[in-house]
Amino acid sequence: xxxxxxxxxxxxxxxxxxxxxxxxxxxxxxxxxxxxxxxxxxxxxxxxxxxxxxxxxxxxxxxxxxxxxxxxxxxxxxxxxxxxxxxxxxxxxxxxxxxxxxxxxxxxxxxxxxxxxxxxxxxxxxxxxxxxxxxxxxxxxxxxxxxxxxxxxxxxxxxxxxxxxxxxxxxxxxxxxxxxxxxxxxxxxxxxxxxxxxxxxxxxxxxxxxxx
Numbered sequence: 001x002x003x004x005x006x007x008x009x010x011x012x013x014x015x016x017x018x019x020x021x022x023x024x025x026x027x028x029x030x031x032x033x034x035x036x037x038x039x040x041x042x043x044x045x046x047x048x049x050x051x052x053x054x055x056x057x058x059x060x061x062x063x064x065x066x067x068x069x070x071x072x073x074x075x076x077x078x079x080x081x082x083x084x085x086x087x088x089x090x091x092x093x094x095x096x097x098x099x100x101x102x103x104x105x106x107x108x109x110x111x112x113x114x115x116x117x118x119x120x121x122x123x124x125x126x127x128x129x130x131x132x133x134x135x136x137x138x139x140x141x142x143x144x145x146x147x148x149x150x151x152x153x154x155x156x157x158x159x160x161x162x163x164x165x166x167x168x169x170x171x172x173x174x175x176x177x178x179x180x181x182x183x184x185x186x187x188x189x190x191x192x193x194x195x196x197x198x199x200x201x202x203x204x205x206x207x208x209x210x211x212x
């Protein structure tokens with residue numbers, strides 16, 4: 001089992017008419033690394049309710065769509081269909097795979113277009129994803145490494161055995177684990193037709209262990 005982290009995804013889409021939609025969702029995810037590859041696993045209800053809505057257009061009006069809370073994303077209601085999500089990052093290549101009532105594998109690679117099927121109970125769309133930029137930023141490092149960034153190694157919360165906690169030399173200690181941010185901007189087409197220009201930010205926040 002990997003490390004349990006707080007995952008936040010913020011997406012922005014601007015269509016050809018200039019209307020912008022912002023979505024934000026949070027979930028508890030399992031994070032682990034294998035052979036230099038970052039993995040995040042989490043699940044969500046197939047149809048999340050909207051708690052707020054906002055639209056941003058040329059007139060300057062704004063609107064935001066915020067999905068269900070962390071708890072709802074982590075533990076769907078009994079009998080509710082779920083979507084299993086996997087985020088994978090390695091060597092400047094980001095993959096977002098969804099399986100369930102939605103099935104797709106979206107690939108983001110700087111300067112390249114990848115074609116994918118986006119299948120839902122209502123039908124299937126052929127999507128094109130042309131990535132303009134992709135970067136990974138560890139917490140506390142403002143330098144953007146879009147060429148070939150390395151994956152920061154995150155310490156585990158169980159790195160200190162429980163029976164050794166009281167043997168630490170300080171009366172107060174805090175272990176602050178990293179926050180990792182992955183950002184990408186891309187253009188989206190459906191069946192070969194332009195749909196929108198998009199930005200996606202993935203925030204991975206590791207837990208902190210504090211003892212006083």
